[in-house]
Amino acid sequence: MNNEVVYPKNTSKSVTARALAVLGAFNVSEPSLTLSQLARIAGLPIPTVFRFAGELEEGGFLDRDDAGRYSLGVKLWEMGLLTPVHGHLREIAMPFLLNLQYDCREIVQLAVRDGVDAIYVEKLTSEESVPVQSRIGARIPLHATGVGKVLLAYSPESFIEVVMAMQLPRYTPETQTNKRALAKDLAVIKAQGYAKSHQEYLVGSTSVAAPVLVNGVIRASIGIVNYAAREDLDTFAPSVLRAANALGRRLEEIES
Amino acid sequence: MNNEVVYPKNTSKSVTARALAVLGAFNVSEPSLTLSQLARIAGLPIPTVFRFAGELEEGGFLDRDDAGRYSLGVKLWEMGLLTPVHGHLREIAMPFLLNLQYDCREIVQLAVRDGVDAIYVEKLTSEESVPVQSRIGARIPLHATGVGKVLLAYSPESFIEVVMAMQLPRYTPETQTNKRALAKDLAVIKAQGYAKSHQEYLVGSTSVAAPVLVNGVIRASIGIVNYAAREDLDTFAPSVLRAANALGRRLEEIES
DNA sequence: ATATTTCTTTTCACTGAATGAAAAATCTCG
DNA sequence: CGAGATTTTTCATTCAGTGAAAAGAAATAT
Numbered sequence: 001m002n003n004e005v006v007y008p009k010n011t012s013k014s015v016t017a018r019a020l021a022v023l024g025a026f027n028v029s030e031p032s033l034t035l036s037q038l039a040r041i042a043g044l045p046i047p048t049v050f051r052f053a054g055e056l057e058e059g060g061f062l063d064r065d066d067a068g069r070y071s072l073g074v075k076l077w078e079m080g081l082l083t084p085v086h087g088h089l090r091e092i093a094m095p096f097l098l099n100l101q102y103d104c105r106e107i108v109q110l111a112v113r114d115g116v117d118a119i120y121v122e123k124l125t126s127e128e129s130v131p132v133q134s135r136i137g138a139r140i141p142l143h144a145t146g147v148g149k150v151l152l153a154y155s156p157e158s159f160i161e162v163v164m165a166m167q168l169p170r171y172t173p174e175t176q177t178n179k180r181a182l183a184k185d186l187a188v189i190k191a192q193g194y195a196k197s198h199q200e201y202l203v204g205s206t207s208v209a210a211p212v213l214v215n216g217v218i219r220a221s222i223g224i225v226n227y228a229a230r231e232d233l234d235t236f237a238p239s240v241l242r243a244a245n246a247l248g249r250r251l252e253e254i255e256s
Numbered sequence: 257m258n259n260e261v262v263y264p265k266n267t268s269k270s271v272t273a274r275a276l277a278v279l280g281a282f283n284v285s286e287p288s289l290t291l292s293q294l295a296r297i298a299g300l301p302i303p304t305v306f307r308f309a310g311e312l313e314e315g316g317f318l319d320r321d322d323a324g325r326y327s328l329g330v331k332l333w334e335m336g337l338l339t340p341v342h343g344h345l346r347e348i349a350m351p352f353l354l355n356l357q358y359d360c361r362e363i364v365q366l367a368v369r370d371g372v373d374a375i376y377v378e379k380l381t382s383e384e385s386v387p388v389q390s391r392i393g394a395r396i397p398l399h400a401t402g403v404g405k406v407l408l409a410y411s412p413e414s415f416i417e418v419v420m421a422m423q424l425p426r427y428t429p430e431t432q433t434n435k436r437a438l439a440k441d442l443a444v445i446k447a448q449g450y451a452k453s454h455q456e457y458l459v460g461s462t463s464v465a466a467p468v469l470v471n472g473v474i475r476a477s478i479g480i481v482n483y484a485a486r487e488d489l490d491t492f493a494p495s496v497l498r499a500a501n502a503l504g505r506r507l508e509e510i511e512s
Numbered sequence: 513a514t515a516t517t518t519c520t521t522t523t524c525a526c527t528g529a530a531t532g533a534a535a536a537a538t539c540t541c542g
Numbered sequence: 543c544g545a546g547a548t549t550t551t552t553c554a555t556t557c558a559g560t561g562a563a564a565a566g567a568a569a570t571a572t
Contacts, residue, residue, distance in 0.1 A: 015271040015530065015558070016311045023335060024315075031338050036548060045532050050550070055272045059280075063340075068539095068549080072339045074370060079279060080336025081393040082287050083328045084319075091392075095384045102358060102382065114330060126358065128351045128506065136347075137337040250384065271529070271559065292519060301561050306521070324520080 018044060022052045023061060023072070028135070032071040085112060089220060090121050092254065093212075093247050097124055097222065100243040104236040106224040109134065109209075111147040113155065113218075116163055118148045121220070133202065133227060143168050143182055144175050146197040146207030147221040153186040153195070154211045154218035160186070174200045194237055194244075195223075204229045208237050210244035214251045222247065274300055278308045279317060279328070284391065288327040341368060345476060346377050348510065349468075349503050353380055353478065356499040360492040362480040365390065365465075367403040369411065369474075372419060374404045377476070389458065389483060399424050399438055400431050402453040402463030403477040409442040409451070410467045410474035416442070430456045450493055450500075451479075460485045464493050466500035470507045478503065 013021070025033060025041035033041070039049040053070060056062040060075030080086060093110050101108045101124045110122040117139040134140065142148040142163055152163060160183075168177045176182040189195045194210040209223030222244045226233050269277070281289060281297040289297070295305040309326060312318040316331030336342060349366050357364045357380045366378040373395040390396065398404040398419055408419060416439075424433045432438045445451045450466040465479030478500045482489050 014311060016275045016308060017315065018530095019272045019275065020312075020315045020317065026335070026338050028338065028343075031340065031343055034548080035550095046549080047532055047551085048530085051530080052272060055270060056276075059273065059276045061276065072335055074339065074341060074375075076332060077336040077339040077341050078393050079282070079328055080333040080339075081391075082282050082284065083330065083333040083336075084287070085330060085333050087284075087287055094380070095382050098354075098357065098380060098382045101354065119330075124350070124354060126351050126354045128502075135337075137334050246384075274559095290519075291521095302520080303522085303561055304559085307559080 018042075018048070019052050019056065022049055022056060023076070026072050032065075032069045034069055038070055085119075085121055089251075092250060093122065093220070093222075096243045096247045096250070097122060100222070100224070100239055101126070103239045104224060106226055106230075106233065106236065107134075109147055109207075109223045109225060110220055111140070111151065111223070112220045113142070113151045114139070116142065116166065118142055118145070118151050118221070120147075133205075134225070140201070141169065141171075143177075144171050144197075144201040145223075146195045146209035146225070147223040149185060149189060149195045149197060150209045150211045150221040150223070151218060153189040154213065171201045172199050172203050174198060176200060194241055196234055196237075199229075202227065206230055206233045208234050208240050210237075210241045211248075212244045212251070213248045214255065219248070219251060274298075274304065275308050275312065278305055278312060279332075282328050288321075288325045290325055294326055341375075341377055348506060349378065349476070349478075352499045352503045352506070353378060356478070356480070356495055357382070359495045360480060362482055362486075362489070362492065363390075365403055365463075365479045365481060366476055367396070367407065367479070368476045369398070369407045370395070372398065372422065374398055374401070374407050374477070376403075389461075390481070396457070397425065397427075399433075400427050400453075400457040401479075402451045402465035402481070403479040405441060405445060405451045405453060406465045406467045406477040406479070407474060409445040410469065427457045428455050428459050430454060432456060450497055452490055452493075455485075458483065462486055462489045464490050464496050466493075466497045467504075468500045468507070469504045470511065475504070475507065 021042045021044065022038060025038050035050060035053065036046060038053065039046045042049060053062055057064055057073070060073045063071050063073045089112065090110065097108050097110055105126060108124040109120055111118045111120050120134050120136050120138050120140065123134055123136050140148055142152040152160060164179050164182070168182070170177050176185055194208060197207045199205055205225055205227045206229065207223050207225040209221050211218050212220040212222060222240060224233065224236055224240055277298045277300065278294060281294050291306060291309065292302060294309065295302040298305060309318055313320055316329045319327050319329045345368065346366065353364050353366055361382060364380040365376055367374045367376050376390050376392050376394050376396065379390055379392050396404055398408040408416060420435050420438070426433050432441055450464060453463045455461055461481055461483045462485065463479050463481040465477050467474050468476040468478060478496060480489065480492055480496055
């Protein structure tokens, strides 16, 4: 008589990796999830997720509302603040961005490179209606925006080659997907010290961006954008440059 | 012959809790740690932390620099952005804060209540030299600051009683630690719709704060502060009120 | 240059903690 | 109120985590 229960092989992942998968289930369009959704997205059995979620909630990594829906917890937000990208860059950059915003009243952006794309670390806009363009944390291509091209232009030659070797997606008719043309763009940017971009990513958008150099090494990029096809945006180029330079100097000062 | 090795009892905590303890080892003053420090602070054996740290790094939750020092990873920052406090509050509030900053050029703060204290969700200042007062993410008492007292004043009576029953720490000679006097303060705040605070937390600081009400329920508090004993700060009270009201209305609109 | 200390990484015998099917409890909605 | 979906508990089973010890690297002193 064979009444033994079959316990299927525990698939690959470590306990820690599974727990993290639960946190990883959330994303911008689904910032709040039920237990079953969580389990489905994380690819784990419901009781397992139930256990993890309980522990994560305990630690403040997850929140659970009255309806039983989970969302990421305040603890994660607090930890994010301890991250170098926030604590060491955004925090220091903020006054410079604010003053730039004050000067030109355009959308101000701060971006860094992460892997082969750029991430918006901060975006300041006084427009109350939220245009979902360029959320903070959003990843954008290096070859098709002002801040992106600046980050690329000042990167080491070896890295530029890696990016050039990739398939460069086209977003608008103006996107530079031709490697030779892009290389020329980058040269121009380095020559004049800042980048102009005209609807290369989004039709109607124009941007001006400058590098934040710390002891000559690119650290971030500051830019202003206008989505309403404003042609004379580069009258603000000196302001953008001033902000980027000042931030670079401030960072040098702090790190010395 | 007894040569058996003694394997001591595995102390209490679950695997997940231990992994999270590793992340929890970081804090504002120690945003970057070596393996040994990490192990000491987390209270775990080095090899255990070594294993965890490897997995956490794998998932982007930790970063390791060339010197081998660990810091919290970009993934955590990205997750923090998905948190309701950022995605649903800070993001929407930002333009209102920015415009308020534009109007009065004072330090602008956005705070929410979390447990029995307030947390700064955003702080805008155009001052480039960083006064470490009120970091974003910092917890501040409810009874001794402008934004705190507003959050308290508009909280349910039952919660106010809980806070009143606590020992209210004194920070300056002006701090309201007397329960009766504090209750009167709160009544005044509700009557006039905003709070004034004069060096109750830090000598020399003055603040004005107003509630962000969503369908009549307190959600956050917006304030301006000046650390240079500026007496006439309340000339900006109408601006602060306008910003807080506008944000409240915007949130109602979005949530309907 | 060499010894000493400190920190990081690997190994491995051992077991405690995680697992998930199944059942029970609870919630939802026609 | 009953059928279906979702959440929570239970529990027999075993697999993944454990941390002492030793080896390997770095940093620091002699």
